Amino acid sequence: MEFIELEDKKGSYQAVPHDEAFKKLLQTFFAEFIALFFPELDRLLDHTHTRLLMQELLVDVVGQESRSLDLLVETRYKSLDAFILVHIEPQSYRQRDFHERMFIYFSRLFEKYRKTYPLIIPIAIFSADDVREEQNILTMSIPEQDILFFHFYKVELRRQNWRSFITSDNPVAAALLAKMGYNKKEEREVRTAYLRMILRLQINLDDARLALIMSVADLYFEPDIERDQEILREISKENPQEGEKIMKLMPAWSRAGxxxxxxxxxxxxxxxxxxxxxxxxxxxxxxxxxxxxxxxxxxxxxxxxxxxxxxx
Structure with a gap:
């Protein structure tokens, strides 16, 4: 079980359990995640040479504690014809100095791997419910000289328009659809779109990967059995074959409930x-x-x- 830190009213942090499904999603569908949110970066990488590295335990000089990096991947950068590191850090809660922490993680990785990997690419995934611009740049300078400019990739899920992803056959899009930006009136429409995406994905994915996508999505969808039953009836009425497929998928999804x-x-x-x-x-x-x-x-x-x- 992974732990995250939540800040209380007194400014201190306490450890609380966090579901591992999100991290497992990124481990399983790393290439799909990069292709979905960073297509330009995706074209620079050779995913046939990608492997997950063991968790790095880094000393956080800000918090004076040890922290494990959530995801560290080795992959090949085409133009360099060399292996590089990609560090992905999911962030599900607000943290004022997060951009500083990302720099600290980057500097620790650079210190350890600078002779092994010519490039380190840091990526942050913000999944908090509030919609706001997350800082992803850290700078230091004096009038005469720039001292530091650190810039990491970021994806802010709540700032993504869910309608832009519903025609995608990317499994990460289906898994994270419920975390993207939509209002209360659109909840049912989002759920329906998600089910239709699952129907398309089940053609090419094995049961284990499909179950993983559903387990992540159900972390974010509000449970509503009556609504889901109504949606299933509508899908079955429109296309009986789709309805039958949905029922077969139920063991990995809400059928258990x-x-x-x-x-x-x-x-x-x-x-x-x-x-x-x-x-x-x-x-x-x-x-x-x-x-x-x-x-x-x-x-x-x-x-x-x-x-x-x-x-x-």
Missing amino acids: YEEGIKEGIEKGEENGKTMERKVIIQKFLGKGFSPEQLAETLEISVDEVMKLGKQ
């Missing part, structure tokens, strides 16, 4: 001796589009029993 709800309802009915409640629940979910086979597998009963209770 639906099935848990079904099971809880069934168990509660059994505990209270309310057989009728069991019938009603099965009938309800059959009406929502779940197949007898899916309910039988979830409830660990036979298809014949599901059909019998569903008819009653």
Whole structure:
């Protein structure tokens, strides 16, 4: 489990657990991330020679503590015909001196690897909910001379227009769609667009990678079972084949939540001796589009029993 620091009212920091799914997404889809947000940089890199390096433990002279870099990648820079380092640092909360920390991380990497890698490229991913311009430049100068100019790449997810990504077949776009800029009225439309992106991606991605994308996306989508059921019915009505594909994807997505709800309802009915409640629940979910086979597998009963209770 990774930890991040949150600043409290007194100005001190406390460690809180942070989901590893976001970092795993970048590890798995590094090339896709670069292509999506930094296409000009992507054309300079040869991703056939990319490998993830072990976490670097750096001493932060500002906070006087050790910090692990979130993601350090070795890849090939075409024009130099040499391997370089790419440091990616996700930032999910506001930190006034973050640009200074990025410089410290860069300087530590330069100190250690300057004879091994001719180039180090730092990238920050800002995923905080508030929309604002993040500082990505650190300068020092005197009237007669520039002393320092440090500039790192950045992507601010909330400042991205979600509509610009919905036709993309890039898995990172689907995973991070819910973190991009949209208003409350557009929530349902964003969710629908996300599901359609998943339908396209499932053609070329294996189950494990698809599940990873969904696990990241569900960190940011507000759960709403009724809304999702309505969206699924709409997709199924428009295109029955798409609806069938969605149902097959459910084990990696919200189906687990639906099935848990079904099971809880069934168990509660059994505990209270309310057989009728069991019938009603099965009938309800059959009406929502779940197949007898899916309910039988979830409830660990036979298809014949599901059909019998569903008819009653």
